[in-house]
Amino acid sequence: MKFIFYSVRNGFRTFMCQKNNFMIYWINNLFSILLVVFLWQQILKYSSANQSNSQIVYLILAQMILAITPEIIYRYSQLIQSGDIAYKLLLPVKFEFWLLLDTLGYSLAKLLIIFPLDMGIVFIFFPGSLSIMSGLLLLLLFPMTFVLGFTIELLFSSVTLFTYSVWGINTIKSAVLMVLSGAYFPVSLLPSAMKKFVSVLPFSYAYGQYAEVIITPTVANVSLLVIPQIIWTIILYWFYVMISRVGFKQFVTQGG
Amino acid sequence: MxxxxxxxxxxxxxxxxxxxxxxxxxxxxxxxxxxxxxxxxxxxxxxxxxxxxxxxxxxxxxxxxxxxxxxxxxxxxxxxxxxxxxxxxxxxxxxxxxxxxxxxxxxxxxxxxxxxxxxxxxxxxxxxxxxxxxxxxxxxxxxxxxxxxxxxxxxxxxxxxxxxxxxxxxxxxxxxxxxxxxxxxxxxxxxxxxxxxxxxxxxxxxxxxxxxxxxxxxxxxxxRSSTPAKVIVTIDNDELFLSSESYVVRHINYGIFEVEINQVTEISQFLQEVTRQNTILNLEIKTEKLERLIKSLQEQ
The missing domain is CATH 3.40.50.300 (P-loop containing nucleotide triphosphate hydrolases)
Known part of the structure; x- marks a missing residue:
């Protein structure tokens, strides 16, 4: 328990130590929301007010979870390039578990800044969009959504064991998330073929589908989110283990 | 165990x-x-x-x-x-x-x-x-x-x-x-x-x-290995007097000399000699045995 507490606390403090973080994340999140809100207001101007509002709240929630999900690719690659990864591999705890807890602490600090801002926007400009049940699900479904988002990041990060082109990997990841996560384009508004394609991939379950369930909280919707989240987390982590096993073997042969 | x-x-x-x-x-x-x-x-x-x-x-x-x-x-x-x-x-x-x-x-x-x-x-x-x-x-x-x-x-x-x-x-x-x-x-x-x-x-x-x-x-x-040693001698003038010619002497700076001695066992004999004939300000002995050993093993 102490290990969990100190890992999360250290991640939280890391964010707090970087003084400019508050302003950067606040402004970044605000601009992202303004952009998607104005864009989608134009697109949805012929829809009913109810549908339009719920889609915009959906996008605000999806942007929030996107902002909170840890971006570990740069951190992972820094550990590889500096060789500090050797220390992490020699710890009597799983390196990935420590990284999950540390980034959870970091994300909780981000949540502290972003959550009041986003919820403020929702309650002031779109009153009545979220029920008490929505608020409850927002908290309850967060851990599993976070774990899936982390696992997706981890899988992309493992590629840095084979290449130093971190920027390239991060760009590919961002492009994939932009199209397939539902954080920029609501899944329900996608053409049916595209919707089917997105539903068989893991990305929307870590972002868009989470927002969808909060907007329309039904038992069926919750199970259609949580079950794929668990299955995809297991599958992606297995892929990560396979890739990293080969990657670490290759990496240590480079000496030093 | x-x-x-x-x-x-x-x-x-x-x-x-x-x-x-x-x-x-x-x-x-x-x-x-x-x-x-x-x-x-x-x-x-x-x-x-x-x-x-x-x-x-x-x-x-x-x-x-x-x-x-x-x-x-x-x-x-x-x-x-x-x-x-x-x-x-x-x-x-x-x-x-x-x-x-x-x-x-x-x-x-x-x-x-x-x-x-x-x-x-x-x-x-x-x-x-x-x-x-x-x-x-x-x-x-x-x-x-x-x-x-x-x-x-x-x-x-x-x-x-x-x-x-x-x-x-x-x-x-x-x-x-x-x-x-x-x-x-x-x-x-x-x-x-x-x-x-x-x-x-x-x-x-x-x-x-x-x-x-x-x-x-x-x-x-x-x-115990028989390896050469170096002694850095600092004296009050710029001329080091030694009666034996078996030492290799290198002038480093004013009053500072590096003397190479073939065997570590000869250090005491050298010290007697150098102190008898010169006014010593400082002495530093460097055996460098480990360095020598590594060097010789690498050469082999």
Whole structure:
């Protein structure tokens, strides 16, 4: 328990130590929301007010979870390039578990800044969009959504064991998330073929589908989110283990 | 069983590399031994250490650390192991040193980390650095913080890979003193390019060259070896008087001479001679036995 507490606390403090973080994340999140809100207001101007509002709240929630999900690719690659990864591999705890807890602490600090801002926007400009049940699900479904988002990041990060082109990997990841996560384009508004394609991939379950369930909280919707989240987390982590096993073997042969 | 490490005929081959990074290396390290592993860059030291720690698997041969295969029992062995890799860090960059220590203590299940910190307080002024973020520490302070960090869980086996690299003389001395004064039950493996440090800390040396173990013996054996020595003599004028012509004398600076003596055993005779005929301001004897031994082994 102490290990969990100190890992999360250290991640939280890391964010707090970087003084400019508050302003950067606040402004970044605000601009992202303004952009998607104005864009989608134009697109949805012929829809009913109810549908339009719920889609915009959906996008605000999806942007929030996107902002909170840890971006570990740069951190992972820094550990590889500096060789500090050797220390992490020699710890009597799983390196990935420590990284999950540390980034959870970091994300909780981000949540502290972003959550009041986003919820403020929702309650002031779109009153009545979220029920008490929505608020409850927002908290309850967060851990599993976070774990899936982390696992997706981890899988992309493992590629840095084979290449130093971190920027390239991060760009590919961002492009994939932009199209397939539902954080920029609501899944329900996608053409049916595209919707089917997105539903068989893991990305929307870590972002868009989470927002969808909060907007329309039904038992069926919750199970259609949580079950794929668990299955995809297991599958992606297995892929990560396979890739990293080969990657670490290759990496240590480079000496030093 | 007192064998902490047992290495038997290990070979490490890397793909696309013509020679073996390690070639039939065998040795045993007992509990409480302080062993220096020495060799040039690329000699195979790091590969050997990684195999001992369980990060790498040997291509052939067997290795046991604490009686177990380290590759398959890495997490178990990690609890008894403390490692310093010079110029690499396990401390978290942005947060105070004490936060990293608390995390390390929780990982290893250390009951009272204050006790461990107090133990090292007598060597280093830890109070000054504990509450500072790692990024604001000097290189010396970082190395100290790193060293104390690996000692938080009081490990049985301590592997120090170039721990004094880049340190100034004062901090280096403090670190060497603290290592020398560790409990005698601790097993230490020390690698350094500064052979003087190896001489200070270790009682046994293993020399690796091109993947092969070329020497494995005690410091006494090295001391007994007949190797040349150098004496730096500082006198009150610029002319050194010596009656014997068997010494090679090199003028370094005004009043400072470097004298090469063929055998260490001739040092006392030389000292008598030099003090009789000159006014000595300072004398410094450099035996460089370890350096000479490595050089001669490499030449072979």
């Amino acid at each position: 007192n064998h902490i490490i047992q290495v038997e005929d290990i070979v490490k081959k890397y793909p696309k590399v013509e020679y073996n990074s390690l070639d039939k290396v065998s040795f045993v390290i007992e509990k409480g031994e302080r062993v220096g592993i020495v060799g040039l860059n690329g000699a195979g030291k790091s590969t050997l250490l990684k195999i001992i720690m369980g990060i790498l698997n040997p291509s052939e041969g067997t290795v046991k650390t604490f009686g177990k295969n380290p590759m398959h029992n890495r997490k178990q062995i990690a609890g008894k192991l403390g490692v310093v890799f010079g110029q690499r860090t396990q401390l978290q960059w942005d947060i105070p040193v004490i936060d990293s220590y608390e995390l390390l203590g929780s990982i290893y299940g250390t009951a009272n980390i204050d006790e461990r910190i107090n133990y090292f307080e007598k060597y280093f002024y830890l109070e000054k650095i504990l509450n500072k973020p790692v990024r604001s520490l000097s290189l010396g302070q970082k190395m100290i913080a790193e060293f104390v960090g690996i000692m938080i869980h009081d490990p049985e086996l301590i592997i120090l890979d170039e721990p004094t690299i880049g340190l100034d003389l004062e901090i280096k001395k403090k670190m060497i003193d603290s290592i020398k004064n560790l409990d005698i039950s601790k097993t230490i493996i020390f690698t350094s390019h500064i052979l003087e440090d190896i001489y200070d800390v270790c009682d046994r040396v293993i020399i690796i060259n091109k993947g092969k173990k070329v020497f494995d013996g005690s410091m006494r054996e090295i001391d």
